[in-house]
Amino acid sequence: MEAYVKIDIQENIATIEFFHPEQNSLPGTILAQLAQTITDAGNNPDVQVIILQSGGDRTFCAGASFKELITINDAATGKVFFSGFANVINAMRKCPKFIIGRVQGKTVGGGVGxxxxxDYCMATKFAAIKLSELNVGIGPFVVSPAIERKMGVSATSQIAIDANNFYEAEWARSKGLFAEVFESIEEMDAKVASFAQHLCTYNPEAMREMKQIFWKGTDDWDMLLAERAAISGRLVLSDFTKKTLEKFK
Structure with missing residues (x-):
């Protein structure tokens, strides 16, 4: 199957799904489509709640596309690529609708961000997380503000430094990343559907005001995440990272 981003709107619920055949890794084109789709759904008066999910039944997201990382040869191109993750996070932050996350399996790097x-994330017990960026000579610079906001600096620094290991879904739930963890995809999907439907019975204006309050203090993220993207764009050119990425060719 080819990579895609698609949206389906049913009864005021917009389900946005992204997919890439390489474990739902995210190249720049998919990141751009995802950011725009989230923005459009947020501006659509027929949408009250958004569900964000990935295709397939195994990996939620493998993070940045290694194929694309290998091709980066200058800092400007690197900044543009990592800005793709910044744009998705900022689109989610600015979206006036609650976004429910559906995480069916392992998620790495940018996927954790x-x-x-x-705004409310559900997962299966198979949804272990890992921040692997340090392994290739960079760091989770762009996504760490979002992760710190949910999990705190201590938990974020723990998984960022311990870049080789996956942390189980229950650990992520205990740190605040996941609101609920389920035994199976079927159980999770039933809860996601019923939860989204219930949210649609609430006052949209109240939910919009609540979201603004929940994201208070992030008004500088347009600039902050752009600065972080520049750091990653510079480090991806380092000798260490280039040599490491060569192994993945």
Whole structure:
């Protein structure tokens, strides 16, 4: 199957799904489509609640596309690529609708940041998380503000430094990333559907005001995440990172 971002709107609920055949990794084109789709759904008066999910039944998101990382040869291109994650997170932050995250399996790097930027995230017990960026000589600079906001500096620094290991879904729930963890995808999907439907019975204006309050203190993220993207764009050119990425060719 080819990569895609698609949206389906039913009864005031917009389900946005992204997919990439390489474990739902995210190249720049998919990141751009995802950011725009979230923005459009947020501006659509027929949408009251958004569900964000990925295709397939295994990995939620493998993070940045290694194929694209390998091709980056200058800092400007690197900043543009990492700005893709910044744009998705900022689109989620600015979206006036609550975004429910549905995480069916493992998630790595930028995928953890996307899960953290949802307003209420549900997962299965298979949804272990890892911040692996340090392994390739960079760091989770762009996504860490969203992760810190949900999990705190201590938990974020723990998984960022311990870049080789996955942390179980229950650990992520205990730190605030996941609101609920389920035994199966079927159980999770039933809860996601009923929860979204119930949210649609609430006052949209009240939910919009609540979201603004929940995201208070993030008004500088347009600039902050752009600065972080520049750091990643510079580090991806380092000798260490280039040599490491060569192994993945």
């Amino acid at each position: 996307i899960a953290a930027a949802t």
